[in-house]
Amino acid sequence: MKHDHAATTSNTGTTVPCPVCRMDIDPGAAPAAVEHEGETYSFCNLRCRDRFQARPESFLARGRGPRLRPVTLG
Numbered sequence: 001m002k003h004d005h006a007a008t009t010s011n012t013g014t015t016v017p018c019p020v021c022r023m024d025i026d027p028g029a030a031p032a033a034v035e036h037e038g039e040t041y042s043f044c045n046l047r048c049r050d051r052f053q054a055r056p057e058s059f060l061a062r063g064r065g066p067r068l069r070p071v072t073l074g
C-alpha cells in the first residue's frame, strides 16, 4: 500500500505568480487555470481568472514589461 503522501503535497517549492495579482501560487494546487495561446496560466482564485479572461493582454503585456494596472470590471 502506498503511503507516500510527502511527495504529493502541494509544498514542492515550485510556485508561479498569479498573472493578475502576482501572488505566488502552486500551479498544482491552483483553484483555476486557463489556457491562452498555448500557455497554461494558473490563478490564485476564480476572480483573477475572470479578470484575466476578460483582458488577457493587459496582464501579459508581452515585451512591454510588467503592468500591474488593476482592471475594473463593471
Ligand SMILES: [Zn+2]
Pocket: 018, 019, 020, 021, 022, 023, 043, 044, 045, 048
Ligand atoms: Zn490572483
